Amino acid sequence: MSFGADMRRRDALAGLMALGGLGALGGCNSRLGEGVFTSADTHVDGYPTVEAVRYFGELLEQRTNGRMSLRIYAGGQLGNERDTLEVTTFGGLDFNRVNLAPLNSIEPLTVVAALPFIFESTEHMRQVVDGEIGDEILASLERHGLIGLCFYDSGARSFYNTRGPINTPDDMQGLKLRVPGSDLYIDMVRSLGADAVPMPLDEVYQSLAQGVIDGAENNWPSFESGRHFEVARYYSLTRHLLAPEVFVMSKESWDALSTSDQDIVKQAARDSVPHMRDLWDARVEESMRIVTASGVEVNEVDPALFAGRMTGMWDASLTTPAQRALVEQILALRSGS
Template sequence: MSNYSVFIRSIVVALLIMVLSACSDKQNEHVAIRFSHGLDTQHPVHKSLIYMNEVLQQVSGGSMELIIYPSAQLGSEREVLELLQIGSLGMTKVSASSLEAFVPQMKVFSLPYLFNNHAHFWQTLNSEIGQQLLDAGTPYRVKGLGYFDAGSRSFYTTKRKVENPEQLTGLKIRVMNSQSAVDMVNTMGASATPVSWGELYTALQQGIVEGAENNPPSFYFSKHYEVSKYYLLDEHTAIPDVIVIGTHKWNSLTQQQQSWLTQAMQEAVVYQRILWAEATKDSLQKVKDAGVEVIVADKTSFQKSVEPIYQKLQGTKLEPLVNSIKALGEH
């Protein structure tokens, strides 16, 4: 072998060693991912994220962890999504509605009475449709890792009991900053009024809005039951929470690290569903004990009131997705 060949071979071997060493160093480095969400530390979502962090540390041998910032310490859902996009934050939990601006297909979850029941809802999330929706944010630098249960959203009011859509007429109902939510509440006959979550208690107390809509645990943990004494279980929408990671952070992880994070996510999803079911039952009992009248709605009139929303979907890009979801429920 010539001296030149030996020289070239030495360079190749040296480069290979450098690459392998770099990969090894990256594999063994400690990775701390900053995770922000807007919920209270007693909320099932926060407890499930604590569990997710425990699983992540265990499967990674302590080389990975989540640094969790609850109670909107780092900003609103919209603000933290923007932080994810520029790489200043690693992960977050947001409502699927908050992703509509980045992933238009997420609007499907805001359609009222789309799912036959909770089983149909989870059948959809666990299907190829659910995975496609998680992946749809990648061009916008956000990647969905999994879904948390956020139950079904129902109306609660401060001044008068509501049992049918006609009784919503004229009421100012707080909605999320989502055009789909605005359209739904307006179609039912109320006056949709976007108010930030952090300002809602005061808005209800002062009469700026006369009602809102959310799931039972959020109604309880927010203490909105203190100023809203009527809770109507009409269960108009089932909008999941989505665990999101910025693509900048995801792409910085090795394949093994991505696998560990994915495993922790999967185990947390199972754990959170159990906590959520318990929290829903417990929250309804606690608000009843606090004097809230819980009314079980006859959903037929509410379903009829939102038919115009589905009529407007005809010929739109969302229609095939809606049809696919409905088809799942027929099996």
């Protein structure tokens, strides 16, 4: 990240906080205007999560006859997810789309959905998060100043690197791999024999190009949209994570709404999920086409070889009875159960 970009992000965050103080920008009279809400996303315009939140904003505006609207700060304009999430908890931002990783350190139940190999397929993951298990995880965020509104897809995450194909965990020995700032991700990569390097997403391309890291792990759209495939020419389909992403609202902003407006917000968020999934599935296909056409070497692996290394990590990550109960419920929903 350049110094200039970092300063611009700090200035933007400072500007938002100055406009709304520590209160909700959308729930009070501010220079943004009455009923104008704010939302952050680290992904760029056009990315499925950004477009899903934009669609949510359109639904919000339609269903309130323009009384509510949404301004989206995409492309990491306001910094990384950990920074913007902190601002959201005290109302400096109204909405935020975040990965589970920054939530893992504050809410144990979010760890369950982020466990490697816990979901056997995209269909299994969607069934889980759309039901009572997903509702329980979302509800757990309220005690941390956040209202969990819905889950979005984050696809199947796999490893990519600059050195060569990964066919077994032995091929990962000594690789320096970027991970989000989460103990769970760090433990996962270490369990596979690689060195975990916590790093914001927006620093990955430069770090790959300069040899600071050897690789990273992510889904097809992020691998493509971040241009990581231009420097990391080996993509190994471990599909180790199918962890969903979360769309949250500041509890301070939520509490400033009437009950009827809360219902409108929650329903609009839920209604944005099918739209997001349609966009996501199409984007995965397009990203696969772009990456493979560029000549990146893509290889399949036997996932059991990698999943077998996760036993100790699962045991260390599941520290509460509530977590273990959710795991059992998720495993019971697998097709072979």
